[in-house]
Amino acid sequence: MTLEVQNLSKRYGDKAVFSDVSLRVQPGEFIAIMGDSGVGKSTLLNCMAGLDSWDSGRVLLQGQDLGQLNDTALAAVRRQHIGFVFQAFHVLPHLDVAQNVGLPLLLLGTPDPQRVQDMLEAVGLGDMGKRLPQTLSGGQLQRVAIARALVHRPALLLADEPTGNLDPDTATLVMDALLAQTRQHGAALVLVTHSQTATLGADRVIRLETHGHPPSPAPRGARYQPG
Numbered sequence: 001m002t003l004e005v006q007n008l009s010k011r012y013g014d015k016a017v018f019s020d021v022s023l024r025v026q027p028g029e030f031i032a033i034m035g036d037s038g039v040g041k042s043t044l045l046n047c048m049a050g051l052d053s054w055d056s057g058r059v060l061l062q063g064q065d066l067g068q069l070n071d072t073a074l075a076a077v078r079r080q081h082i083g084f085v086f087q088a089f090h091v092l093p094h095l096d097v098a099q100n101v102g103l104p105l106l107l108l109g110t111p112d113p114q115r116v117q118d119m120l121e122a123v124g125l126g127d128m129g130k131r132l133p134q135t136l137s138g139g140q141l142q143r144v145a146i147a148r149a150l151v152h153r154p155a156l157l158l159a160d161e162p163t164g165n166l167d168p169d170t171a172t173l174v175m176d177a178l179l180a181q182t183r184q185h186g187a188a189l190v191l192v193t194h195s196q197t198a199t200l201g202a203d204r205v206i207r208l209e210t211h212g213h214p215p216s217p218a219p220r221g222a223r224y225q226p227g
Helices: 041-048 071-081 097-107 113-122 138-150 168-185
Strands: 003-012 015-025 030-034 056-061 082-085 156-160 188-192 204-207
Touching: 003 041, 015 041, 015 056, 030 041, 041 156, 041 188, 071 082, 082 138, 097 113, 097 138, 113 138, 113 168, 138 156, 138 168, 156 168, 168 188
Parallel strands: 030 188, 030 204, 082 156, 156 188
Antiparallel strands: 003 015, 003 056
């Protein structure tokens, strides 16, 4: 599934968050987006998912203009085609791990306990399905979030600073699980990150500049910033 961002601009009041951003994500491609805090990386990612609005430009998912869809249609597109991994995990505390992971399938009307178990095993949590989120570590919670984002086999995965709250060793484990699963299922991955290490394996690294400058390739030799 192809994602196209065409001359996208977003403002809050009289302040430009980003301006004239264009990029194309091919099926199965891994793109990392870097940039300083406040340049609109997370906002851009939210626009790609139709979770936020924009002032001009277009976001096309397999040729479909997300800006022309109402909230109900956008929710249906996300439910079927997009997975989202948040820095803050956003797991539901009253559901156990397996129930959290299986939620996208339940919303699609296709519950599949075996697929949930297979996904948990794939991210190294095969024996934790009955555990509640508050009993897990940060790295385990992020792997729950990855499993939940991928269990319905979306064509596009959007990840917002998925290692930002993790120590370096745990961050490596989480990125390994994320990349292994997206590659296995042929999903395109767009990753927003501050961490140079998290971009390893990316097909392209794009830097979102301040004051609305268009995105540019990030130098591979850029100074490492812990995620």
